[in-house]
Each structure stands twice: as C-alpha cells, then as structure tokens.
Amino acid sequence: MAFHPNLDPELRAAIEQTPPPVFDLAALSPGELPGLRAQMNALLAAAPPAETDVVIENRQVPGPDGEPDIRVRIYRPAESGEARPGLYWIHGGGMIIGAPEIDDATMVGFVERLGIVVVSVDYRLAPEHQHPAPVEDCYAGLAWTAKAAGELGIDVARLAVGGASAGGGLAAATVLLARDRGGPDLAFQLLVCPMLDDRNITPSSQEFTDAVVWDRSANLFGWTALLGDRIGAGDVSPYAAPARATDLAGLPPAFIDVGELEVFRDEDMDYALRLARAGVSTEFHLYPGAFHGFDMMVPDTELSRRAQAARLSALKRAFRL
Known part of the structure; x- marks a missing residue:
C-alpha cells in the first residue's frame, strides 16, 4: 500500500520493516x-507469558x-491492599473480534506503574450478538465490579472506565448508561481512539x-455487524453509537x-469538544502522523511513548495518585 505523506517517519520505518497483517474484512x-477469532486466540495462546508479579484471575x-454469565479478567498487585483505584477496561476489536487477553501487557503495565x-x-x-448485547454485557460487568469493590480491594470512589477502539466506544456508551441508570458513580473515562459514530x-x-489499520470498509463492516441494516438510521441508540448522544452533561471527566x-x-475530536461544551472536564490529544492503534503495534517509538505516558499521567490525576 502507499503510505500517507503525513505518516510519522519513525512509525513508517517500523511498519516497512515489519508490515502489519492485512485482513480484507469487506471480503469476509x-x-x-469464528476462524479469524480462533486464529487470533491461537496467537495469544502461543505468546510467552509476561514476566510480572501481577496476579491475573x-x-x-x-x-x-x-442472559448468561460473563467472564471478567482481573489484574491485581501481588501485595495485598485495600481501597486501591479501579479501572474497568473494555477491549477493542471492531465489535467483531478480541478478548481481554489482547490487552494483557497494557493492563499489567497499568497495575505495575499505578x-x-x-x-x-x-x-x-x-454479528452473532448485535446491539444491545455487547454494551449490556459491559454495563453488567461494571455493576458487578462496583458491587464487589470491597472484595477486589477497590475504592469505589476512584473507579474509572476505559477502553480502546471499539472498546473505547463501548466505554463511552457504558458511561452514558451508568449516568442514565443512576450508577455506578464513576470518577473518570479513558477513551483511546474510540469508535463512536455509525454514520460514517x-x-x-x-x-x-x-x-495502515482499520480503513473505511473495515469500519462499515464493524458497524454493520453491530447494527445490521439499522446502520446510519435515524433511530440508532447513543448506547450503540455514543456520538448520537444529544446530552453529555453530568458525565465523568x-x-x-x-x-x-x-x-x-x-468523530473523536467532535466528541471531545461536545463534552467540554457540556461542562465535562476533558483532555484531548491528536497525534500527528499516527495511524489507528499505532502505540500498540509499534510501542517503542517516540510518539508511542508519548501517548502511553499521557494516558498514565491522566489516570494518576484522576485517581489522585
């Protein structure tokens, strides 16, 4: 493929050396x-476990x-403790693939550093489980986390929701649900390149x-999987596509x-601006020359390190660390 002229030179050098896998979702x-998911899960299973003292359960x-029970993956410091900040995390994958394990390294890093x-x-x-199944699962897991906060060693007053890509969109939607259903109360929302708007x-x-990653056709595929023929319709719920929300007041920072x-x-720039206009304290970063998921794919570049450091800094402030 021809690279965009604005592509960061360090990112370009890295992906020229090791091109990312290409999935033609439009032809899928x-x-x-299920085969694509199995392939991804096999890659995860083959990866060597991280060397860490973080307890994973x-x-x-x-x-x-x-509905059936859902699985949650819990990451805790090895040292026992109480009233720690809590981050409820939602993985990405375009609404169609992914599992908590894809973010193991990032979650372990959060636990170790914070x-x-x-x-x-x-x-x-x-598409096996269209809207509202994914976001309802996310909300149910959040409700359980808040209820079990004491057992988990979480200070419920310092509970945040975060996610990346489709997980960022689901995080934004889960935060909207928490506001509209009267809880749990949340201290912060960390939305990493969130997928927010089905209208495209x-x-x-x-x-x-x-x-490089996740082009227009892939985005249309993901939204169609979630919404079917309702994609782009006038009555799509903001709990499916948070960019549809008309009232953003009362949300956490x-x-x-x-x-x-x-x-x-x-859509992310617009959502950040609308949050700020609604009185929600908002921090926004646009990374020049960066493609979707750049910091996960090429973590050791200067731009990736900046992005990772900014998220850590934001969580430290939100958790009063």
Missing part, C-alpha cells in the same frame, strides 16, 4: 469470523438480566479508504486521544 463473510460474573486493580470484561461479539459521514471517515491518520479522528 460472517461465517468466516478469570471469573464468571452475572450477565445482564436473563498500583491499581483492573477488571477487563469479555463481552459478547457481533465525517471527512476522516470518508478520507481513509486505505489505511474524560481523556480522549486519536491518531491523525484514522477514520475515527473527526
């Missing part, structure tokens, strides 16, 4: 998704009313028909970041 049938917790407890939810995926009408969503060279750029 829903019946082929999987649990089954109550799902939404009338001394917090992380709970990551394994929500149901589209912003300039950036139309510009990046070719991208927010951190949003996004790369310059990705479809989510404009």
Whole structure:
C-alpha cells in the first residue's frame, strides 16, 4: 500500500520493516469470523507469558438480566491492599473480534506503574450478538465490579472506565448508561481512539479508504455487524453509537486521544469538544502522523511513548495518585 505523506517517519520505518497483517474484512463473510477469532486466540495462546508479579484471575460474573454469565479478567498487585483505584477496561476489536487477553501487557503495565486493580470484561461479539448485547454485557460487568469493590480491594470512589477502539466506544456508551441508570458513580473515562459514530459521514471517515489499520470498509463492516441494516438510521441508540448522544452533561471527566491518520479522528475530536461544551472536564490529544492503534503495534517509538505516558499521567490525576 502507499503510505500517507503525513505518516510519522519513525512509525513508517517500523511498519516497512515489519508490515502489519492485512485482513480484507469487506471480503469476509460472517461465517468466516469464528476462524479469524480462533486464529487470533491461537496467537495469544502461543505468546510467552509476561514476566510480572501481577496476579491475573478469570471469573464468571452475572450477565445482564436473563442472559448468561460473563467472564471478567482481573489484574491485581501481588501485595495485598485495600481501597486501591479501579479501572474497568473494555477491549477493542471492531465489535467483531478480541478478548481481554489482547490487552494483557497494557493492563499489567497499568497495575505495575499505578498500583491499581483492573477488571477487563469479555463481552459478547457481533454479528452473532448485535446491539444491545455487547454494551449490556459491559454495563453488567461494571455493576458487578462496583458491587464487589470491597472484595477486589477497590475504592469505589476512584473507579474509572476505559477502553480502546471499539472498546473505547463501548466505554463511552457504558458511561452514558451508568449516568442514565443512576450508577455506578464513576470518577473518570479513558477513551483511546474510540469508535463512536455509525454514520460514517465525517471527512476522516470518508478520507481513509486505505489505511495502515482499520480503513473505511473495515469500519462499515464493524458497524454493520453491530447494527445490521439499522446502520446510519435515524433511530440508532447513543448506547450503540455514543456520538448520537444529544446530552453529555453530568458525565465523568474524560481523556480522549486519536491518531491523525484514522477514520475515527473527526468523530473523536467532535466528541471531545461536545463534552467540554457540556461542562465535562476533558483532555484531548491528536497525534500527528499516527495511524489507528499505532502505540500498540509499534510501542517503542517516540510518539508511542508519548501517548502511553499521557494516558498514565491522566489516570494518576484522576485517581489522585
């Protein structure tokens, strides 16, 4: 593929040396998704475990009313402790793939650097489970986390929600649900390149028909998987596509970041601006020359280190560390 002229030189050198895998989602049938997921899970299983003292535990917790239990993956410091800050995390994957394990390294890093407890939810995926199943799973896991805060060693007054990509969109939607359902109360929302708008009408969503990761066709595929033929319709819920929300007042302080060279750029910028206008304290970062998921794919570049440090700094302030 031809690279965008604004692509950061250090990122460009890295992906020229090790090109990322390419998945043509537009040519993928829903019946082929289980195979793609199995391939990803096999790669995760083959990866050597991280050398860490962080305690990692999987649990089954109550799902939404009338639905099966859901799995959460809990990350805790090795040293026992009480009243630690808590981060409820939602993984990415375009609504169609992914599992908590894809973020193991990031979650372990948060625990090691901040001394917090992380709970990551394994929500149901589209298209087998369309909206509202994924966000309801996320909300149910959050409700359990708040209820079990004492057992987990979490200070419920310092509980944040975060996520990346589709997980960032689900995090924003879960925060909206928590406000509208009267809890749990949340201290912060960390939205990393969030997937927010099913309409795909912003300039950036139309510009990046070719991208290093997650181009326009992939985005249309993901939203169609979640919403079916309702994608772009006038009655799509803000709990599916948070950019649809007309009232953003009363939400917890927010951190949003996004790369310059990705479809989510404009919807994320707009959401950050609307949060600020609604009286929500908001920090926003636009990373020049960066593509979607750049810091996860190429973590050892100067731009990636800046992004990682900014998120850590934001969490420290939110948790009063």
